[in-house]
Amino acid sequence: MADAEIIRLDARPIGSARRRPRCRATTSTGRPCRNSALPGSEYCRVHDSQTAKLRHPAHDADRSVQTSASADAPEGLETFVRRRLRGDYEVDDFGYDPHLARQVLLPLARPLYENYFRVKTLGIDRVPSVGPALLVGNHSGSIAIDAVMVSYAVATEHPQQRAVRNVAADLVFTLPFVGALARKMGTAVAAEEDADELLKRGELVGVYPEGYKGVGKGWRERYKLQRFGRGGFIETALRSRVPIIPVAIVGAEEAYPMIADAKFLARAIGAPYFPITPTFPLLGPLGLIPFPSKWIIEFGEPVPMDDYPEDAADDAMLVFDLADRIRDTIQQMLYRNLARRRGVFF
Amino acid sequence: MQKKRVLITGVSTFLGLRLAKRLENDDSIDHLVGVDLHEPPIPVDGMEFVRVDIRNPLIARVLEATKVDTLVHTNISSTPRRVGGRSQMKENNVIGTMQLLAAAQRAERIAKVITKSSTAVYGYGPREPSILAEDHAARQVDLTGYGKDCAEAEQYVRDFGRRRPDVDLTILRTQNVVGPTVRTSITQYLSLPVIPSALGFDPRLQFLHEEDAVDALYQAIASDDASGIFNIAADGIIYLSKAARLLGKVQIPILLPAAQATATLLRSLGRVDFPTDQLNLIVYGRVVSTDRAKQRLGFSPRFSSEDTLLDFKEHREGEPVPPSIDRPAWERELFEYLRGRQAAEKEKV
Numbered sequence: 001m002a003d004a005e006i007i008r009l010d011a012r013p014i015g016s017a018r019r020r021p022r023c024r025a026t027t028s029t030g031r032p033c034r035n036s037a038l039p040g041s042e043y044c045r046v047h048d049s050q051t052a053k054l055r056h057p058a059h060d061a062d063r064s065v066q067t068s069a070s071a072d073a074p075e076g077l078e079t080f081v082r083r084r085l086r087g088d089y090e091v092d093d094f095g096y097d098p099h100l101a102r103q104v105l106l107p108l109a110r111p112l113y114e115n116y117f118r119v120k121t122l123g124i125d126r127v128p129s130v131g132p133a134l135l136v137g138n139h140s141g142s143i144a145i146d147a148v149m150v151s152y153a154v155a156t157e158h159p160q161q162r163a164v165r166n167v168a169a170d171l172v173f174t175l176p177f178v179g180a181l182a183r184k185m186g187t188a189v190a191a192e193e194d195a196d197e198l199l200k201r202g203e204l205v206g207v208y209p210e211g212y213k214g215v216g217k218g219w220r221e222r223y224k225l226q227r228f229g230r231g232g233f234i235e236t237a238l239r240s241r242v243p244i245i246p247v248a249i250v251g252a253e254e255a256y257p258m259i260a261d262a263k264f265l266a267r268a269i270g271a272p273y274f275p276i277t278p279t280f281p282l283l284g285p286l287g288l289i290p291f292p293s294k295w296i297i298e299f300g301e302p303v304p305m306d307d308y309p310e311d312a313a314d315d316a317m318l319v320f321d322l323a324d325r326i327r328d329t330i331q332q333m334l335y336r337n338l339a340r341r342r343g344v345f346f
Numbered sequence: 347m348q349k350k351r352v353l354i355t356g357v358s359t360f361l362g363l364r365l366a367k368r369l370e371n372d373d374s375i376d377h378l379v380g381v382d383l384h385e386p387p388i389p390v391d392g393m394e395f396v397r398v399d400i401r402n403p404l405i406a407r408v409l410e411a412t413k414v415d416t417l418v419h420t421n422i423s424s425t426p427r428r429v430g431g432r433s434q435m436k437e438n439n440v441i442g443t444m445q446l447l448a449a450a451q452r453a454e455r456i457a458k459v460i461t462k463s464s465t466a467v468y469g470y471g472p473r474e475p476s477i478l479a480e481d482h483a484a485r486q487v488d489l490t491g492y493g494k495d496c497a498e499a500e501q502y503v504r505d506f507g508r509r510r511p512d513v514d515l516t517i518l519r520t521q522n523v524v525g526p527t528v529r530t531s532i533t534q535y536l537s538l539p540v541i542p543s544a545l546g547f548d549p550r551l552q553f554l555h556e557e558d559a560v561d562a563l564y565q566a567i568a569s570d571d572a573s574g575i576f577n578i579a580a581d582g583i584i585y586l587s588k589a590a591r592l593l594g595k596v597q598i599p600i601l602l603p604a605a606q607a608t609a610t611l612l613r614s615l616g617r618v619d620f621p622t623d624q625l626n627l628i629v630y631g632r633v634v635s636t637d638r639a640k641q642r643l644g645f646s647p648r649f650s651s652e653d654t655l656l657d658f659k660e661h662r663e664g665e666p667v668p669p670s671i672d673r674p675a676w677e678r679e680l681f682e683y684l685r686g687r688q689a690a691e692k693e694k695v
Binding site for chain 1: 479544
């Protein structure tokens with residue numbers, strides 16, 4: 001049974017799945033371009049003339065503003081500030097601000113992704129280049145830093161550098177700064193209306209069905225998937241008839257190992273849990289620095305959802321069954337990648 | 347097509363008057379009746395004006411005598427000061443709607459009732475979906491003030507629909523109306539010399555240009571398939587931070603607990619008629635989907651949220667903040683604006 005469930009590994013041998021070479025072009029500000037080059041080309045997608053030409057008509061056609069060249073070509077600080085002050089940037093109805101996300105937020109995540117967690121990404125080609133899909137991942141590590149890393153992986157390593165539109169618990173949007181930042185990064189509310197609308201617009205939607213149970217679970221339960229919500233993500237995928245791409249994230253558990261949950265503190269501030277890690281709150285703000293664990297993110301084989309009947313989303317048994325199957329798939333991927341990792345930090 | 351006999355309530359309010367001007371020389375209108383407590387500041391050609399309070403049972407006699415078949419109820423107000431305080435506003439909005447519909451129930455000729463409601467019925471909050479559609483059930487318990495008025499008025503419309511199933515009912519939930527002449531709490535807020543906002547929050551604002559609002563009402567009158575509830579709003583959103591930049595204004599972030607006090611202060615200074623129940627709008631924002639209105643009413647807003655703001659800026663540039671909301675000032679402006687429009691249209695012809 002277990003063998004039948006295992007999905008073919010990424011075609012590339014594991015050892016060679018390192019960063020692609022950097023683009024050879026120089027940017028408008030005269031600095032060397034820091035994007036990675038496209039496969040089979042010496043330039044990145046911004047500077048590769050062929051893809052640049054190909055990309056535009058395709059993206060005018062769909063309603064997303066996610067990957068216009070003007071949003072992701074690196075700009076100098078001066079140009080950036082001038083554009084912000086002039087209001088020369090676009091946001092979509094959900095509040096996603098590609099200009100801010102590509103120019104500021106992604107570059108901030110880069111050192112964390114590349115140098116600190118040294119994230120190895122497998123199977124990125126399984127994420128479709130166009131059209132909607134639902135990325136379903138395991139959630140762990142006290143704060144939702146895993147969602148940020150997955151978004152970064154797709155936004156930089158995928159040939160189309162697509163934006164992942166995560167949905168987050170409504171608690172996020174009640175928080176000052178965090179809520180506003182989440183909106184601008186393209187996050188929407190974890191409600192079926194939002195997920196349906198994003199998929200209708202052809203976006204890649206990221207969900208973490210474990211929710212608080214995943215991020216707020218203790219160290220003993222690391223890499224043990226919790227209940228997958230109430231199957232809402234399956235209903236969404238069935239209704240919109242979009243494929244589900246299972247995503248397994250290894251490494252986030254050790255970044256913020258939660259050794260205890262101070263429930264009384266959580267109640268006092270109205271949070272779903274209050275993490276105690278070896279360094280937090282012992283070292284104060286310093287305790288917020290994650291441990292430099294080694295990360296592996298694997299994108300699994302897409303699971304099609306369009307060969308079920310029209311009203312499949314109303315079939316509760318089918319929904320639970322599918323949710324369990326996706327959960328098992330991710331659990332298998334987790335075990336496989338844990339075995340592949342030499343140690344927590346390597 | 348049979349010509350319509352239309353009655354507009356609140357014809358001296360901004361939207362009612364604009365609609366009346368739009369209908370004044372329209373071929374599809376047989377007869378136009380306007381009802382309000384005050385005479386409209388601008389004469390409307392061919393309109394029969396009746397000075398009556400919609401809360402007065404006399405309104406039934408007016409509906410009977412004028413033989414109208416279409417009732418357009420625009421008399422739901424969001425600015426307490428203009429109508430004389432919050433309790434008066436509630437009287438007007440809720441009891442007015444109740445009495446008007448009671449009268450309409452008796453009027454046999456009535457075939458269509460169009461009510462101007464507001465997207466405030468969805469409440470304001472971070473826990474709602476990012477884009478609200480018409481069937482989204484509002485959390486009524488959280489509603490206060492204007493939003494609650496609108497929700498209650500809508501309930502009376504639904505009750506009326508049960509008793510008079512032969513009547514086409516249309517409810518238009520309009521987003522914040524902004525434009526060159528309209529005066530609402532949100533336009534006053536945007537006219538402040540600096541923009542106070544909640545620290546750490548950047549609401550997504552969606553507007554509705556005053557002309558698109560009038561168009562939507564007009565389309566609802568003209569359409570044969572207009573029964574139902576429709577969100578009416580501009581395309582796209584604009585963050586408050588960007589709105590402040592486009593207006594060339596400085597944002598003053600205020601800690602959320604102090605925001606309420608600031609709003610009360612601004613109100614008592616007469617700067618902004620901003621009911622505290624609308625405060626959440628500038629903390630969390632509110633965005634609605636207009637797909638249904640586009641498909642069924644043929645609503646196609648000419649101004650996006652950003653264009654609306656820019657049009658507002660262009661016409662209000664250099665204008666000092668009004669010391670208080672006095673009727674003559676805005677009426678004079680509206681008159682001048684409309685005269686300018688008419689002149690421009692004549693030139694085109």
